[in-house]
Amino acid sequence: MAKRAVKTTIPDDSIIADVVVQLDNPIEYVRRVLEKLERCRRAKGDAQVRIGVRSRAECPNYLIEYIVEDKKSHEKSVFADAAYSGSTHRELAPRHIEETQNWSREEMNVTAVSALIGRLRNPSPRSPRSYED
Template sequence: MARRAVLVSMAADSTIADVAQTLDNPVEYVRRILEKLERCRRAHGDAQVRIGVRGRVECPNYLIEYALLDPKTKQTSVHPDAAYSGSTHRELAPRHIEEARNWSPEEMNITAVSALIGRLRNPRD
């Protein structure tokens, strides 16, 4: 029998932790995001992720970003690294990054995502 999608909406300010229970395969989804975050951190020294809030809640797309501190102004600015498909974990075209309303304004840093995967792998029931 074909699997039917259950329509579940997510809040516009959702994080991965907020939608973890609705993901098709939470541990694998978060593990793949953690891989992308580690790659970004190695390249830029920082990494964070925001999820897409206008797509499928069972495998939302995600945007990997990094923050840079301007030494002159002491201002931190956030820059996109890449956007990825939540179902295939393949990089999306750069045009997907530009549509700000697609992305949650709330991010999770690499430490928070690492803690989340730990909780998913070892739930305390």
């Protein structure tokens, strides 16, 4: 009889830094997310990422969003750019974006994800919670 993997649940307010120790390949996962964030930032402006809380904790899906600021009111609006598979990093169908219960309530911006990959590549002897911002 084949063993079934135990499904680890992801709290609905998690960010990548919260689940990084559970990722199959943390450096590669965060690098690929950062690549998608940078592409969105160059094309549309400030970008951020939310992880899929209904995904596998070893490689959660993720949603890239961009922020647009109204020049007059300085009010910021957030728009979905694309959702990606956490295992293949390929774009998911647009219907995944619309299912808001799939995505964490919290996000990480490009700067925070860049800092996270830096800490993963050059770990310091700090506590395990050092991956959080």
